[in-house]
Amino acid sequence: MTDLAQSDRVAKAAAMRAAGVDPFPARGVVPQPISELLAGAGTAAEPGPLVGKTVTIAGRLLAPRDFGKLIFAPIVDRTGRVQIGLRRDSLTEWWPQRKWLDAGDQLGVTGELGFTQKGEITVWASEVKLLAKSYAPPPEKWHGLADVEQRYRRRYVDLWATEGVMDVFIKRSKIVSGIRRFLEAQGYLEVETPTLHPIFGGATARPFVTHHNALGCDFYLRIAPELYLKRLIVGGLERVFEIARNFRNEGISTRHNPEFSMLELYEAQADYRRMMEIAEQMLERLALDINGTTKVTFRGAEYDLKAPFQRVRYPDLFRQQNGCEFDDEPAVRQRAKELGLTDPGNYWKLMNDVFEATCEKLLTGPVFCTDYPVPICPLAKTNPHDPKTAERFELFLGGMELGNAFTELNDPAEQERRFEEQVASKDEEAPGEVDVDYVQALEYGMPPTGGLGIGIDRLVMVLTGQDTIRDVLLFPAMRPLSATQAPEASAEGAPAAAKETH
RNA sequence: GGGCGCGUAGCUCAGUCGGUAGAGCAGCUGGCUUUUAACCAGCUGGUCGUAGGUUCGAGUCCUACCGCGCUCACCA
Numbered sequence: 001m002t003d004l005a006q007s008d009r010v011a012k013a014a015a016m017r018a019a020g021v022d023p024f025p026a027r028g029v030v031p032q033p034i035s036e037l038l039a040g041a042g043t044a045a046e047p048g049p050l051v052g053k054t055v056t057i058a059g060r061l062l063a064p065r066d067f068g069k070l071i072f073a074p075i076v077d078r079t080g081r082v083q084i085g086l087r088r089d090s091l092t093e094w095w096p097q098r099k100w101l102d103a104g105d106q107l108g109v110t111g112e113l114g115f116t117q118k119g120e121i122t123v124w125a126s127e128v129k130l131l132a133k134s135y136a137p138p139p140e141k142w143h144g145l146a147d148v149e150q151r152y153r154r155r156y157v158d159l160w161a162t163e164g165v166m167d168v169f170i171k172r173s174k175i176v177s178g179i180r181r182f183l184e185a186q187g188y189l190e191v192e193t194p195t196l197h198p199i200f201g202g203a204t205a206r207p208f209v210t211h212h213n214a215l216g217c218d219f220y221l222r223i224a225p226e227l228y229l230k231r232l233i234v235g236g237l238e239r240v241f242e243i244a245r246n247f248r249n250e251g252i253s254t255r256h257n258p259e260f261s262m263l264e265l266y267e268a269q270a271d272y273r274r275m276m277e278i279a280e281q282m283l284e285r286l287a288l289d290i291n292g293t294t295k296v297t298f299r300g301a302e303y304d305l306k307a308p309f310q311r312v313r314y315p316d317l318f319r320q321q322n323g324c325e326f327d328d329e330p331a332v333r334q335r336a337k338e339l340g341l342t343d344p345g346n347y348w349k350l351m352n353d354v355f356e357a358t359c360e361k362l363l364t365g366p367v368f369c370t371d372y373p374v375p376i377c378p379l380a381k382t383n384p385h386d387p388k389t390a391e392r393f394e395l396f397l398g399g400m401e402l403g404n405a406f407t408e409l410n411d412p413a414e415q416e417r418r419f420e421e422q423v424a425s426k427d428e429e430a431p432g433e434v435d436v437d438y439v440q441a442l443e444y445g446m447p448p449t450g451g452l453g454i455g456i457d458r459l460v461m462v463l464t465g466q467d468t469i470r471d472v473l474l475f476p477a478m479r480p481l482s483a484t485q486a487p488e489a490s491a492e493g494a495p496a497a498a499k500e501t502h
Numbered sequence: 503g504g505g506c507g508c509g510u511a512g513c514u515c516a517g518u519c520g521g522u523a524g525a526g527c528a529g530c531u532g533g534c535u536u537u538u539a540a541c542c543a544g545c546u547g548g549u550c551g552u553a554g555g556u557u558c559g560a561g562u563c564c565u566a567c568c569g570c571g572c573u574c575a576c577c578a
Contacts, residue, residue, distance in 0.1 A: 063538085063539075063540095065537045067534055067541090070534090102528095122536090137513075140515095147570080147571095204577090205578095355578095377578090394578085429578095479570085
């Protein structure tokens, strides 16, 4: 047992067992969701029971208020919160067992729905069943869990102890199912592709490495599912999407987590313009479904996700902010010097640094920034009427990148050339070898295809008004506590815990 | 990795100039049949993140380390 278990609570469980009552019974009750019960109860009412309306609820008992012969306490389940009223006169046989209850216990309650003298809707209990004893006390009731580290490390407490947290994750689930509904309605097929990749690609990022014992080789955790999904377009599936967990071995910030969820979709016969339509229609639909309005508030500013979104061309924005063309190397280098940027050793990286320093803050949006320079788009098709730019866009909101899309490069020789350039760069974030199998897939012929990637976590941030990615991740990445600090990991604790179970 | 800040009871936090470790909540005992963070009386609860150092004396000052947050860098 950890040091969170309170001895008096453990002692109560022992007393229950001695009295023949199981503090951890195997069976629960058949409860009605609290929100449902509240919706059916009406508002104003006479004090006293609503005759004939007997309900059963189950949930966590919080902050009991004991008046000696009467106890009030809230019960919370996943849908809401309701007060229960325990009266000695209606629970004569059970009454001594109230001493076994603590805040935090899992409780099943049956009783008549009614109101109190103050008009509070209340389940007047006729039957109470302890469903699981809580050994660890809940957080302080005024402030809840205020320490953010504890909130993330003990999300199983945060979810019910901190106002609004459960709602964010319920919305997250609705957003993900809304995405599925939206795409399936358009004939998309949801697929699953490998997470273990022999060659990492589809994005620029440092990967995690792992090892397969039986095959005797290393694998990378995927940084993007892109190249596998496009293989499926070659395979004839025509419209596919995947909600993929990606892994990038890079810094953690309010917008970055080492593992994050990405929606990627690919559609044969589509191009990046069609991808813009899908993106704006999907976001508008999701905002309406989740919030009932296309207006969202993010980091203190309001945005409207009503389609169509604004469009701005990368070359135009670059020229407007820097007074030169993006491929005017001497002028751009001069500009970089003025901005105090350090040369990353590659002109196109430097140019993009200039863009990010001067233009990205203007992309409050929602806005599609389109037509990126070809050298920074190794997987996108070149604009047929402009060899300097690729048919690519990024979607921004509040200066944050939400999505990335292009008309996919499907010329195998050109793709091979661009892969070779990446490998030759010897960049830490570039793959060590050309993905020959992918080039080979293209050699079989991939139809004209549009592809779109959207960061699910960031989208959830925007739609739920959370400023940091950790608040939309149930278990954000944290440094593990050392064995001596984590009581559940201590060697001495294990045998005792084992005895407690089976 | 750099800068700034934080770490004191199960939880939320005080702790002055370096001089006996504090409060509220939770818990325990008693009282109370209409509370909404109930209330009243009493009690319990501490390796002050860890390890060193300075000092007659360290929660407080110094050093290192650990953890977390913010921020910068990184992250197309």
